[in-house]
Amino acid sequence: MSTLKSRLDVVEQKISEAASNSGRSRDDITLVVVSKNNPAQMVLDLAEIGVSNFGENRDQEAKPKAAEVALAGKTVTWHFVGQLQSNxxxxxxxxxxxxHSLDRPSLLDAVGKAVADRAEPLDVFIQLNLTDDQNRGGIQTQNVLGFAEQVLQTPNLRLLGLMGVAGLDVDPRVDFDRIRNSSEQLMRLAPDAKYISAGMSEDFEFAIASGATHVRIGTAITGKRPY
Incomplete structure (x- = not known):
């Protein structure tokens, strides 16, 4: 637990410094701890020291983990951050x-049906594809506004903004600036869709400098091996 807390403290300090350097408050940034490949006990331990938002990318792992955390009496917010199959x-x-990964019309249709009877709207980010590979997950930047209009017309969804992942072969600041530019265009259509989910363990400080409001951090907090 002490090692887990020390890693969390380091990340929290870096988030605070990055926010301050950008003229923003730490309160402007939501930390989502990516808990994939780690057991429910790690989530419970992090919840004990103040973490409330957790990210998962595989339903078959996340669903029983969420159930175990709930059974233990902890209320946390789960963020689905990976590619989601429509089924x-x-x-x-x-x-x-x-x-965080709403990225195609067929998934939008499935999500719309899944949340039709939900008591509260589902918060969603449109995922961008910042590469030239059409087969990768995400919407090409030139198609964002058209897709956003479809999202806005779907009942029981609340469009928060955009999500993106910086490429491995580019300066992450270039891609984060592209996300910010797309975000500014989106806000002309949907002023409330002002949030940006960007930045992971290796690059979250650059993401915050470019306007990220949600950072998805795994190994910098959880460690590189299963907890």
């Missing part, structure tokens, strides 16, 4: 409150 939408959204 898994109903299952994944039974415990997730935020979907």
């Amino acid at each position: 898994k939408a109903k299952s994944a959204l039974s415990y997730s409150s935020v979907l």
Whole structure:
């Protein structure tokens, strides 16, 4: 637990410094701890020291983990951050409150059906594809506004903004600036869709400098091996 807390403290300090350097408050940034490949006990330990948002990318792992955490009496917010198969939408959204990877019309249809009877709207981010590979997950930047219009017309969804992952072969600041530019365009269509989910363990400080409001951090907090 002490090692886990020390890693969390280091990340928290870096988030605070990055926010301050950008003229922002730490309160402007939501830390989502990516808990994939780690057991429910790690989530419970982090919840004990103040973490409330957790990210998962595989429903078959996340669903029983969420159930175990709930059974232990802890209330946390689950973010689904990975590619979601349309046939898994109903299952994944039974415990997730935020979907970061809405990236295609067929998934939008499945998500719309899955949340039709939900008491509260589902918060969603549109995922961008910042590469030239059409087969990768995400919407090409030139198609964002058209897709956003479809999202806005779907009942029981609340469009938060955009999500993106910086490429491995580019300066992450270039891609984060591209996300910010797309975000500014999106806000002309949907002023409330002002949030940006970007930045992981290796690059979250650059993401915050470019306007990220949600950072998805795994190994910098959880460690490189299963907890």
